[in-house]
Each structure stands twice: as C-alpha cells, then as structure tokens.
Amino acid sequence: MTKFTQDMALAQHVEACGIRFAYRRFGISAYRRLGGPERLPLVFFQHFIGTLDDHDPAVSDAFAADREVILFNNAGVASSSGTVPGTIEAMARDAITFIDALGLTTIDVVGHSMGGLVAQEVALARPELVRRLVLVGTGPRGGEGIGALPAWVAELFTRKYERQEDMWLPILFAPTQTSQAAGRAYVERIITRADRDAPVSDQSIAAQRAALAAYGKHKDPSYAHLKGLELPVLVVNGSDDIVIPTINSYILQQFLPNAELILYPDAGHGAHFQYPALFVRHARIFLDD
Amino acid sequence: MTKFTQDMALAQHVEACGIRFAYRRFGISAYRRLGGPERLPLVFFQHFIGTLDDHDPAVSDAFAADREVILFNNAGVASSSGTVPGTIEAMARDAITFIDALGLTTIDVVGHSMGGLVAQEVALARPELVRRLVLVGTGPRGGEGIGALPAWVAELFTRKYERQEDMWLPILFAPTQTSQAAGRAYVERIITRADRDAPVSDQSIAAQRAALAAYGKHKDPSYAHLKGLELPVLVVNGSDDIVIPTINSYILQQFLPNAELILYPDAGHGAHFQYPALFVRHARIFLDD
Numbered sequence: 105m106t107k108f109t110q111d112m113a114l115a116q117h118v119e120a121c122g123i124r125f126a127y128r129r130f131g132i133s134a135y136r137r138l139g140g141p142e143r144l145p146l147v148f149f150q151h152f153i154g155t156l157d158d159h160d161p162a163v164s165d166a167f168a169a170d171r172e173v174i175l176f177n178n179a180g181v182a183s184s185s186g187t188v189p190g191t192i193e194a195m196a197r198d199a200i201t202f203i204d205a206l207g208l209t210t211i212d213v214v215g216h217s218m219g220g221l222v223a224q225e226v227a228l229a230r231p232e233l234v235r236r237l238v239l240v241g242t243g244p245r246g247g248e249g250i251g252a253l254p255a256w257v258a259e260l261f262t263r264k265y266e267r268q269e270d271m272w273l274p275i276l277f278a279p280t281q282t283s284q285a286a287g288r289a290y291v292e293r294i295i296t297r298a299d300r301d302a303p304v305s306d307q308s309i310a311a312q313r314a315a316l317a318a319y320g321k322h323k324d325p326s327y328a329h330l331k332g333l334e335l336p337v338l339v340v341n342g343s344d345d346i347v348i349p350t351i352n353s354y355i356l357q358q359f360l361p362n363a364e365l366i367l368y369p370d371a372g373h374g375a376h377f378q379y380p381a382l383f384v385r386h387a388r389i390f391l392d393d
Numbered sequence: 394m395t396k397f398t399q400d401m402a403l404a405q406h407v408e409a410c411g412i413r414f415a416y417r418r419f420g421i422s423a424y425r426r427l428g429g430p431e432r433l434p435l436v437f438f439q440h441f442i443g444t445l446d447d448h449d450p451a452v453s454d455a456f457a458a459d460r461e462v463i464l465f466n467n468a469g470v471a472s473s474s475g476t477v478p479g480t481i482e483a484m485a486r487d488a489i490t491f492i493d494a495l496g497l498t499t500i501d502v503v504g505h506s507m508g509g510l511v512a513q514e515v516a517l518a519r520p521e522l523v524r525r526l527v528l529v530g531t532g533p534r535g536g537e538g539i540g541a542l543p544a545w546v547a548e549l550f551t552r553k554y555e556r557q558e559d560m561w562l563p564i565l566f567a568p569t570q571t572s573q574a575a576g577r578a579y580v581e582r583i584i585t586r587a588d589r590d591a592p593v594s595d596q597s598i599a600a601q602r603a604a605l606a607a608y609g610k611h612k613d614p615s616y617a618h619l620k621g622l623e624l625p626v627l628v629v630n631g632s633d634d635i636v637i638p639t640i641n642s643y644i645l646q647q648f649l650p651n652a653e654l655i656l657y658p659d660a661g662h663g664a665h666f667q668y669p670a671l672f673v674r675h676a677r678i679f680l681d682d
Contacts, residue, residue, distance in 0.1 A: 343646060343652075350647075357656050357658075361658075362658045363658050364655070364656065364657055364658055365655065365656040366654065366655050367643075367654040368653055369625075369650075369651045369652050382678070385678060386678075389671070389674060389675075393671070
C-alpha cells in the first residue's frame with residue numbers, strides 16, 4: 105500500500121555492503137498516478153545529528169502529494185547500522201550504496217546542512233544519478249566557517265533540554281519572536297510521531313564533527329570543483345545562518361554553473377522549516393518546470 | 394475600456410506641478426474583476442535611458458492579467474515634460490508627484506536598476522504609499538560600484554547600432570549563447586509596438602548619470618537608512634550583473650529588515666527579461682500571498 109505521509113510510513117530497511125540502512129519511503133509513486141507528469145523520487149539528505157524524525161513533515165508530506173519521498177539514515181546514523189566515516193566524501197559513498205540498493209537510477213535530492221555537503225559529493229561522484237539538487241543551509245567544500253563553529257554556536261549543540269528537540273530552536277531559527285514561534289511549530293511537528301528513531305550515538309556525532317571540520321579545510325578560493333556540478337541547483341537559506349554562514353549560499357550560487365539562489369528574511373539555518381509552504385512552492389517550480 | 398496588454402494601451406498623460414507625465418495604464422482593475430482578490434496597481438520604475446517602450450511586455454502583460462499595471466516616464470524622460478533632476482532623491486519626489494496625480498494612495502512597485510534606487514527613495518519618503526517592493530538589478534544607496542561603471546561597461550552605453558535596441562544585449566544579458574538568445578527575444582518583444590515613445594535626450598541622460606554617481610558616493614558601511622524600509626521587499630538579479638554588481642542584491646537582502654533574495658543563473662542586469670515567466674511566478678508569490 106502506498107503511504108502518503110511520513111507519519112503513515114513505517115521504517116523500512118535495506119541491506120548493502122554490510123550496512124543495514126533505515127529509511128522511510130512514502131508519497132505517490134509515478135506508476136500509481138494517473139495522468140500527471142512523471143516525477144522522480146525525492147531523496148532527503150539529513151543534517152548533523154539528525155535522524156529520520158528530524159525531517160519536517162510539513163515539507164516532506166507536501167512533496168509526497170505528487171511524488172515519492174525517501175528519508176534515510178546514512179551509515180552509522182541512528183537506526184542504521186555501520187560506522188559514520190570521517191569524511192564527507194566517504195559519507196557520499198555510503199549514500200550511493202543506499203540509493204543503489206533501492207535500485208534507483210535517477211533521483212532528485214534535497215540536502216540540508218551536512219546533508220547538502222554529502223549531496224554535492226554524490227552528484228560529483230555520480231553525475232547521472234542526480235537530476236536536480238536543492239541545497240538548504242549549506243555551502244561549498246572549503247567554504248567560509250564550515251566545520252569551524254564559533255564557540256557560542258558549538259555550545260548550542262551540547263545543551264541538554266527537557267524536550268531535547270528544543271535544542272533546534274536557537275540553532276535552526278533566528279532570535280526573533282516570529283522565527284522562534286515558527287521554530288516551536290516545527291518542533292511540535294517533529295515530535296508527534298509515536299515510533300521514534302534511535303538517537304545518534306556520541307561516537308557518530310564525533311565522526312560527523314570531524315568530517316565537517318576536514319571538509320571546511322579543503323580551501324580553494326576558485327572553488328574549481330563546483331564546475332563539475334553541472335546539474336540545475338536551487339540554493340536556499342535564511343538571512344543569517346549561524347551554522348554554515350549565509351555567505352556560503354551566495355558563494356554556491358556564484359561558483360556553480362547553473363544555480364538559483366533564494367534567501368528568506370528573518371530566518372536561519374532551518375529556513376525551509378520556518379517557511380515550509382513557501383519553500384515547497386519554490387522548490388516545486390525548480391524541480392517540476 | 395480596460396486594456397489588457399501594453400500594446401493595446403495608448404499613451405496617456407497627467408499633469409502635476411508643471412510636469413506632463415506620459416504613462417500607460419492597462420490590465421484588469423480591481424473593481425472590474427469578479428470574485429478574485431483585490432490587488433493594488435503595480436507601478437514599474439524604469440532604468441537608466443529607459444522609456445515606456447523598454448518595459449518587457451512578457452512581464453507587464455503577465456501581471457496585467459489580474460491587476461492594473463502602470464508604466465510611466467519620470468520628469469524629463471522621453472515623452473514626459475520637465476527636467477531630469479541631478480539626484481535620485483529628487484527623482485523620487487517627481488515619481489511621488491506622478492503617483493499622487495493619479496490619485497493612488499497605495500501601490501505595489503517593481504523598480505529596475507536606477508528605477509529600483511528611485512523606488513527605494515519613494516518608499517523611504519512615503520512609507521504608507523508603497524505596500525510591497527520588487528527590486529531588480531539594483532542596490533542600496535552607497536552600494537558597490539553604483540554610478541561608477543568600469544570603462545568597458547560605460548562604453549557599452551555609448552555604442553550605436555542599426556537597431557538601437559540591440560544595445561541592451563551586452564548590457565542586460567550574460568555573454569552566453571542562452572542568455573543572448575533570451576536577450577534577442579526580449580528585443581523582439583520591445584520593438585513590436587508601432588507608436589514609439591520619444592528617445593531620452595542627451596541632457597536627460599547626463600543628468601541621470603550624475604544622479605547615479607552621486608547616489609553611489611553616499612557611503613555608509615552599515616547601510617543604516619535601509620532599516621527605514623520596513624515593507625516586504627523581493628530582491629531579484631542575475632548571477633553576474635555588470636551594471637550594478639550582483640553583490641549589491643545580496644547586500645540589500647542582508648541589510649533590509651524584511652527582504653527575500655532570488656538570483657537567477659546565467660543572467661545579468663536584465664534577469665527578469667531573460668526569465669519573464671519564472672520571474673512573474675516568483676513575484677506573484679511574493680506580491681499576492
């Protein structure tokens with residue numbers, strides 16, 4: 105039976121190269137729809153410390169109305185087995201293993217934050233696999249301040265909360281009344297699901313942190329590798345991203361051969377969670393035209 | 394009779410403060426539409442050396458399908474009487490005179506290039522007059538390289554062509570096959586109209602050039618005056634604007650209190666003429682939501 109929303113989608117698993125990947129797959133698949141244009145599955149690449157539960161249902165379910173959506177934990181993350189590798193490039197190889205295991209030959213991708221870095225490396229390594237790429241709150245290899253958080257931002261990731269998901273409020277949203285209210289609505293959306301994913305282990309978090317730091321250190325002011333990403337890219341961010349500074353989104357647009365940039369006001373690293381309906385409208389125009 | 398497209402709209406005139414302003418007003422006015430939401434007139438502010446004829450019908454007519462569109466020559470420009478003043482702020486006062494003369498109390502605005510500078514000053518001087526503002530290929534007062542064109546760009550504005558409208562190809566479009574092809578399509582659209590507007594006099598061009606140079610020299614790295622523009626703003630540009638460098642669009646987004654930024658790939662100073670359908674979709678989402 106086709107599941108149309110994330111909350112109806114049970115966790116599934118697929119095994120490849122010794123890794124058991126956990127994923128959720130839902131929405132209307134192309135062969136089931138009548139009349140409408142054929143659309144590729146849309147695969148979401150998750151951020152630092154993120155699990156299946158941290159994908160915003162307001163985003164994923166809106167896309168799922170007319171295409172398949174796939175959320176997954178990469179190797180070593182939460183309920184997936186295996187080990188988080190120490191580089192973004194190796195994470196990309198794991199992600200390719202997962203996509204290949206599903207038998208998919210062409211996909212569209214939404215990558216957020218660290219997931220956007222991994223998604224870029226997937227598209228570089230396997231250009232025929234990714235048709236269009238949406239990059240949210242992310243930046244280029246060697247970008248400004250990537251994996252080198254200011255102390256006050258790094259500290260935000262270590263705070264303990266009664267409801268731990270509240271950690272995302274100062275990280276993903278701007279310090280304004282409107283943005284924080286949107287953030288609380290996002291947290292309410294991601295905590296409603298009953299069967300929760302496993303948390304990310306401390307060891308996995310440390311490996312992700314090391315991979316981010318290494319990725320940020322590959323400096324090349326000409327960003328020559330971005331010329332290899334010839335696919336259409338939509339770059340999205342908030343006006344003041346404290347995790348991967350917003351200037352990196354501008355740099356991506358300027359150095360990628362075919363990229364559109366959209367920056368939202370009064371928003372931070374999780375701008376698409378703040379404006380889910382607007383983001384989905386913009387992304388649909390980009391993906392479907 | 395309501396005219397629905399620019400080519401059906403005869404030039405009209407309104408006189409105020411001793412100036413006879415030429416304008417075209419067309420599209421579906423709010424009181425004539427049945428059922429749809431009420432929309433404000435959309436007033437276009439024109440670029441350096443631009444006349445009524447240089448507005449892209451593919452843009453203006455698409456908006457005119459469900460709102461009124463107003464194109465006008467500011468004081469001293471083409472078929473309007475009067476003198477072009479030597480500052481952007483004075484041009485804004487003239488534009489306000491025109492809008493007041495039409496009896497309009499609230500409008501939406503699309504300002505392109507110099508028109509975007511004038512539109513900002515109108516919204517600063519009369520905040521209640523402008524509800525929403527779309528700024529294309531423009532920048533802030535004191536922005537980077539405003540009114541200080543590199544010699545090779547300044548030269549592009551002095552070239553003579555068999556078909557003079559072809560001057561816009563290297564100025565408004567990127568030096569790529571795709572962008573130049575879009576540019577030629579734009580030129581074909583703007584030359585179809587039979588009853589042509591008057592050209593802009595050399596004296597008026599010189600005054601516009603002086604106003605641009607003065608506006609660019611008002612340096613303030615904090616762009617404090619932009620805090621006074623509290624209305625929602627949509628900033629749009631191409632990836633490489635050689636007339637008002639693209640970084641100015643980023644600066645506008647970063648310093649305005651409530652601005653969204655959209656940058657298009659493979660495009661220059663006339664990005665909205667290159668992607669008229671996409672631009673109108675994006676601008677409609679911004680204006681109508």
